[in-house]
Amino acid sequence: MTGSGWWRAVRAVIGRRAQLRWVHLVLGGALLMPYYLLTAVVLAMLVRGADPFTSLRWQLVTFASALPLAAPTALLPLVRPLEATAARSLCGLPESVELAAGPAGSWDARARTALWYGLHLAIGGLVSGLILALLPASALLVALPFTDDSYTDGLGWPHAFAGAPAELAPLAGVGLLALIMGIAAAAGALLARCAPALLGPAPADRLAAAEERAARLASRNRLARELHDSVGHALSAVTLQAGAARKVLDTDPDFAREALAAIEETTREAVGELDSVLGLLREGEDGPAPAPSPTLMDLDGLLTRTRAAGVAVELTAPGTLDRLPPVVSREAYRIVQEGLSNALRHAGRVPVRLRIAEDRKKVEITMENPVDGTTRTRPTGGGRGLRGIAERVTLLRGTCAWDTVDGVWRLTVRLPLEAAR
16 A cells, blocks of 8 residues: 555545544444433343343343333434534535435334434444543553553453463454554445435425425516516607607697606506516515506506507407406516517608407407518517517416518417416
């Protein structure tokens, strides 16, 4: 073995990681002691001739009987996270190893926790017992040639070195110490190897974590859609309104004033919708409730602001839209808002035809606007308009389609009503 190999072997036995694993093993032995003492007292009371305090045979019987008594303790909720924290801190596990962060949520996880707890206490108890028994013996052997043998009277086994060379007892003591260290290192490595399998997340825990991550991602996507649709539409409308006001500021002041008033109204509505979206982030906190999200009942205001930007919008809809389920009405409003934003951004001031139809099973939204060779092209990156519409429709189990036919851009959305009620 090379010098570096010897050094690695020594570090594996006496390095910082090995020292922490020793502490973990001794902790297991300490946790076993109450169960061991209780079992020893019960055996001494119930079994004639039982001597669990001085007889090695009865000590082993007591040890084996105490482990089943300790295992049910692992069913307590705090045992699993505490054992996982101890294993993470003292077993020298890699950072990539995933251990449980909370109580067991299934019987599979509880069973694995009980198995780990029993293994920790069993190995820790054995190693602690060996340390208590063999470490003094090792010190006694090392000191044997330099003292008289009066203090070994009654032990018996030190007299085996009476006729041996003087250096044999210290060598045996050093060997015994190395054996203790090797056993402790091997036991610590065994526990470190078992920890990920027994304290790692159960399949149910992994599924719950995946569902939580998916819920967080869905919430983020929802916020992104709401911000894109509300603020994006307002900015598109304000851009066109400001441009129109600038062009006619000197020739048509009345129109310019109307455009500035429309800008004021649009930004006010945008601030209100932004507060509604940010209110989603404050759910569960104390404070005023966020403003309700707009629905198709607020469609007139949206169309008025769009027309103020110079876009002629022709609406065909039933007399009232208040019979729609709230979630469908909210999502339909956002879909119409994003459709108008797309027309403002990519087609400019062109007439838009909006048709809303409903029956007992669905609500259908159709938007059309002419396009020609001068129409601004859709950006290749960062656009979320049509993708956001598709996401909203998918959440409601609806369908959507868009295409350009004979110079007319058409968006068609169908939202089922039965699933939302």
